[in-house]
Amino acid sequence: MTDSASRRVPRNVREKPAYQRLYADLRSELEEGRFADGARMPTEAELSERYGMSRQTVRRAFQDLVAEGLVYRVPGKGTFASNFLRHGHYVRSIGAIEDLQAFAGTEMELLQRIELRSEEEIARRLELPSKVVAALVLRRLYEDAPFGLTRVFLPPELGQRLAESEALPTKGPGTVIGALESFMPGSIAGANQVITAVPVPPDVAPQIEYGAGQPCLRAERTYFDAHGTPVELAVSFYNPDRYAYRLQMRRRAT
Template sequence: MVSPDRVRRVDEPGYRRLATSLRDDIKAQRWAEGETLPTDGELGEEFGVSRQTVRRAYLELVNEGLVYRVPGRGTFITPNHLRYHRPFETVDDLLALSDDTELEITRPLSGTYDEQASAELRLEGRLMYGLEFIRRHQGQVFCHTTVYLPPDAGGLVEDEEDFLHAGSTSTTTVIGALAARGVQISGAEQSMTAKAATEQDRLRLGCEVGHPLLHVERLYVSVSGRPVEWAVSDFLPEHYTHRLHLGRRPVPVPSQTAALHTPRKGTPS
């Protein structure tokens, strides 16, 4: 059973603390595949939280592909061979792709020029570096990526053996290779749209033409504010989760003193 002590973590919403504890127990194989996980009411009573909090915690795990819910039956652990569903929230998550995925080069790194890439990287007619690859997890392709690099960044990795031969495989990420050469990446600007798979996508990803894809473009920026990489990726949505925490601006609280001195209607000031 989930340890109540591990639910009591600071600086996180209650549902995320509960999701973290459930995730840890699932990875520790505390429940067998096919075994029903505790109900919303059981977890709510055990940890003193609302059913809404439990539902949000389970939703986190559903979005990650760790569990699935069957109305009227309960919540179950997703079988291992169907479980991979990588979430991305930070640049660190992207760097962590090297932990459990590999890329296969489909177009080796080379100097090239592309007007669109040049515009995104804020260059004017200068030599560009580019490469293309698919990325897999346990043999399953889940995305295709085209990477463009400005001359200074491309020059840093032009001798990276993992990027130089079509068909070569590696766990290396491009931003990881740049970071290993001293490039400090502060963050990325990202845009995301939906698209229908083309014939080229079918060949790259193994999906049907017309299959929905998530089209993601990221412009990585160094700590000095210079663009260092533009990555254009198409993801199979069944293997990709994008999570974004949305907060609210602080709501100003009217000053009690100001309220006391605000004249009431009809009252002489």
């Protein structure tokens, strides 16, 4: 980016990391229809030269676009625009545990701080010795519009450590499971997920700005550590007018 171009960029934008600025530029071009469905995107080398950024920075911006399902990669051929993008609609592409831990381009809003309470069925599923679990409620926003509400349940000791750390913002980027890893001896090794369509609960509908009783996407996800021990159970409800879930699958290597 030239000095003159840099001077025209507002200060608050310039202060963002380079990959986030590039991500925002490419996303705007996709929203504006500069790239049709299936159109080949500029290469890392081309973007690196155009913006004066390293190829590693360009690659990081592409990773966020891939995570949202806005572009997809074809090995040996390049990166291509998908047909999932429209204004106000968040697309999440899942292909690995790291994708589950990220909500690139969104913010979380803490609606209920971590508290300890008795939940016998949840405790059983988390394989806890007592009925006590740590619970919190958060809302997920995209372009300042809420599209999902999640109830999170944790083992009490992990919940207390998370609360004491203040690692979760009242409002801002991040995920609970991403914050939890810093308190764990190992990393998140796997997750089980069940997705169903259900009538949106009456208490959830206004929080995601969706009609009560209308069908919504319900995702229930349990995360495990390397020993197979559950470390988080999350139950989410999504407004289907604002959220799409894209699963990437590859043929098993022979």
